Amino acid sequence: MADEIIEELWKIKDSIACEYGYNLDLLVAYLRTKAHSANQKIIQLHCLNESAEKNITKANDEKK
16 A cells, blocks of 8 residues: 555656656745645754754753
8 A cells, every 4th residue: 555655656746847847946946836825834854853852862861
């Protein structure tokens, strides 16, 4: 089942990339516009990393 989902995602990705001539700048601009126009919640991964690092540091400090 998971393989079918991955295959479908790759097909979608490839068709969108093809529409934009595999131009990374155009593709990123399209995806950003689409994400903002759909009122999607955008998760900043670097913020998650910083938060996780703070939690690990805090847990390590509490162990001492």
